[in-house]
Amino acid sequence: xxxxxxxxxxxxxxxxxxxxxxxxxxxxxxxxxxxxxxxxxxxxxxxxxxxxxxxxxxxxxxxxxxxxxxxxxxxxxxxxxxxxxxxxxxxxxxxxxxxxxxxxxxxxxxxxxxxxxxxxxxxxxxxxxxxxxxxxxxxxxxxxxxxxxxxxxxxxxxxxxxxxxxxxxxxxxxxxxxxxxxxxxxxxxxxxxxxxxxxxxxxxxxxxxxxxxxxxxxxxxxxxxxxxxxxxxxxxxxxxxxxxxxxxxxxxxxxxxxxxxxxxxxxxxxxxxxxxxxxxxxxxxxxxxxxxxxxxxxxxxxxxxxxxxxxxxxxxxxxxxxxxxxxxxxxxxxxxxxxxxxxxxxxxxxxxxxxxxxxxxxxxxxxxxxxxxxxxxxxxxxxxxxxxxxxxxxxxxxxxxxxxxxxxxxxxxxxxxxxxxxxxx
Ligand code: SF4
Numbered sequence: 001x002x003x004x005x006x007x008x009x010x011x012x013x014x015x016x017x018x019x020x021x022x023x024x025x026x027x028x029x030x031x032x033x034x035x036x037x038x039x040x041x042x043x044x045x046x047x048x049x050x051x052x053x054x055x056x057x058x059x060x061x062x063x064x065x066x067x068x069x070x071x072x073x074x075x076x077x078x079x080x081x082x083x084x085x086x087x088x089x090x091x092x093x094x095x096x097x098x099x100x101x102x103x104x105x106x107x108x109x110x111x112x113x114x115x116x117x118x119x120x121x122x123x124x125x126x127x128x129x130x131x132x133x134x135x136x137x138x139x140x141x142x143x144x145x146x147x148x149x150x151x152x153x154x155x156x157x158x159x160x161x162x163x164x165x166x167x168x169x170x171x172x173x174x175x176x177x178x179x180x181x182x183x184x185x186x187x188x189x190x191x192x193x194x195x196x197x198x199x200x201x202x203x204x205x206x207x208x209x210x211x212x213x214x215x216x217x218x219x220x221x222x223x224x225x226x227x228x229x230x231x232x233x234x235x236x237x238x239x240x241x242x243x244x245x246x247x248x249x250x251x252x253x254x255x256x257x258x259x260x261x262x263x264x265x266x267x268x269x270x271x272x273x274x275x276x277x278x279x280x281x282x283x284x285x286x287x288x289x290x291x292x293x294x295x296x297x298x299x300x301x302x303x304x305x306x307x308x309x310x311x312x313x314x315x316x317x318x319x320x321x322x323x324x325x326x327x328x329x330x331x332x333x334x335x336x337x338x339x340x341x342x343x344x345x346x347x348x349x350x351x352x353x354x355x356x357x358x359x360x361x362x363x364x365x366x367x368x369x370x371x372x373x374x375x376x377x378x379x380x381x382x383x384x385x386x387x388x389x390x391x392x393x394x395x396x397x398x399x400x401x402x403x404x405x406x407x408x409x410x411x412x413x414x415x416x417x418x419x420x421x422x423x424x425x
Contacts, residue, residue, distance in 0.1 A: 013296070014265040019236045020207045022150045025094025025118025027064050029211060030236030030268040034299050037289045038065035038238075038271045040098070042282060045082070046074035052085045054282055059093040060335045061283035062290050062301055065269070067096040067121065070103070076110035083116040094118030096152070100126050100159075104139035114147050119211075121152045124196040125159035137196065141203045150209040151200065155192045156242055157185065157216040164188050164195070186221060189214045190228045197235055210235055211269070215242035219257040230266045239267040246275040255292050262296060287331070303330050303347035306361055306368075313373035314353040322371070322398045323351040326405065341413030349405065350383075359383065367408045369401045384408060 021031025029036050039058045043050040045068045055066045070076050083095060097117040099106065104127070107114045114120075120140060128136035144151050155161075165188040172184050179187070193212045200210055212235045214225045222241050229237060241257050244250035254272045261267050270292070272285045290301040307323035314320075326349060330337075337344045350365035352358035354373025362368025362383040369392070371380050380392045382404060392400050 013263050013298075016265045017230050017234075017237075019234050019268055020210075022208055022211050022236045024065055024096070024150055024211075026092075027094055027118075029065075029238075033268070035262065035267055035293055036064045036269040037062060037286060037293070037301075038067065038096075038269055039063040039282070039286050039289070040067040040271065040273075041069070042276070043068075044075070045069050045071070046078050048078050048081050048085065051078070051082050052089070055082065055086060055093065055095070056089060056091050057283050058286055059091050061286040061331075062334075063093065063283075063286045065094050065096055065118070067098050067271075070097040070099055070106055070113065070117075072102075073106065073109065076106040076113040079110070079113040080116040096121055099123075099140070101128075103127065104136040104143075107140060107143045114143050114149070117149065119150045119152060120144055121154050122196075123154050123156060123159055124192050125156060125161045130163075134199070137199065138203055141200045141205050144209065145204050150211060151205065152211040152213060152238055153193055153196045153200065154213045154215065154238070155189050155196075157189055157214075157221070158242065160185070160188055161192045164192055182221070186216075186225050186228070189216065189225050190232065193229060194233060197233070207235060211238050212236070213238035213240060215240050215273075217241065217243040219253055222257040223260050226261050226266055227264070230264075236268045237266060238269045238271070240271040240273055242273055244273045244275075246277060250274040251288050254288070258292060259296060262293075262298065300345040302334050302345055303349055305330065306348065306350045306352075306365060308353050308357055308361070310353045313356065314371075318398060319351065319353040319371045322369070322401065325398065326351060326402065329402070337409070337413075340415070341409055342415075344409055344413045347409065347413070359388075363387075366412070367405055369397075371397070 019030035021033060022029045027036060041051055041054045043054050045051050051068060058066050070079060079097065095117055096119040098121045100123055103122060122140050127133060141151065168184050168188050172179050193214050197210050197212060201207060212229060214229055216222050216225060226237065226239065239258050239261055241254045244254045258267065258270055270289050272288045274285045274288065276282055276284065293299040294301050305323060305327045310319060348365040350362045350368030352361050352370045355370060355376055358370025359381060362370050363386045366385060368383045369380050372378050378393060380397050381388050382390045382392060382401060
């Protein structure tokens with residue numbers, strides 16, 4: 001490896017791994033498509049009202065695919081109604097059915113569910129046991145072929161195929177333990193996904209109908225397993241750290257693992273599996289997924305607000321409150337802005353706490369404000385496209401800056417107004 005290649009590897013993402021694109025209800029996953037953000041509901045799918053509301057919220061937050069649990073007859077029966085209710089709300093988001101243990105039966109007994117879903121998720125570790133395993137797996141794959149739907153073969157180490165793991169452990173022992181137990185477990189996860197994919201293809205499901213995932217809960221295991229899957233196949237890959245946990249722990253662990261894989265060009269769709277705080281907002285997982293892709297420079301979803309951390313030079317809470325409020329306003333308005341202001345997701349805003357880095361950072365943003373720090377004149381210069389355009393003073397600095405931001409967005413990203421004389425007679 002030459003020094004140039006080493007430096008490129010360290011400073012730029014590697015080219016995206018070539019995978020076979022899969023069409024999931026009109027959303028392409030893999031191939032040349034951008035990395036897709038997806039999420040999962042935590043409502044009882046049989047509760048149609050609650051599930052429709054949560055799918056709608058996840059989609060409005062930016063989820064491009066939404067997975068729902070299909071665990072029993074009542075859930076399967078609810079699926080077509082959920083799809084129809086969403087359509088009436090003009091929410092066109094592909095729904096993915098998450099099946100465990102009895103997916104073959106639910107799909108066979110509820111053809112309207114099989115038709116309404118855009119993709120089926122199968123877990124090879126619990127699709128069936130012993131002699132029933134292959135038959136039930138085959139039945140789901142045949143349903144997918146009949147309805148022209150893709151599947152995700154989603155291995156999870158918590159429900160790993162125990163027969164496969166035992167066989168690989170025995171082989172490792174017979175060979176004098178060349179691999180550690182952890183290495184055997186990683187190999188079993190990879191093999192479970194690849195063997196199942198091969199079986200599905202032998203039954204007749206095209207590779208352009210198969211997405212693979214292999215979720216584990218430890219960062220190093222995840223990186224290792226996906227690096228191996230990426231090397232041994234060209235299937236489209238769904239990335240996710242399972243049981244990532246709550247709050248900052250879940251966010252950091254998911255971002256660390258997936259950030260490294262994405263930097264290596266691995267991954268076609270991501271889900272951040274955060275445990276919500278009690279009463280917390282389920283859409284947080286969508287926000288984190290978007291922020292991961294956006295901060296790494298792979299996609300643009302929402303305007304970026306650069307804010308300094310604040311320090312002993314920050315005079316008051318005005319600075320934190322303004323940065324927080326602008327960030328929240330942007331998130332809240334994005335579903336409308338996306339339609340009204342094409343390109344607004346590229347906007348960069350800076351909210352800075354004092355003169356040290358404030359003017360410099362603000363000049364780099366499209367619009368930025370440098371609030372006065374301790375001992376500074378109580379004035380806040382505002383910069384637009386690198387030039388100082390105003391100095392705000394007094395108790396209404398925050399409101400005035402918000403108004404300037406709104407005007408900037410309207411002028412820069414608003415659709416040109418049709419002049420009366422341009423309207424055809
Ligand atoms: S810009 Fe000023 S207030 Fe913000 S962290 Fe730097 S020195 Fe502190």
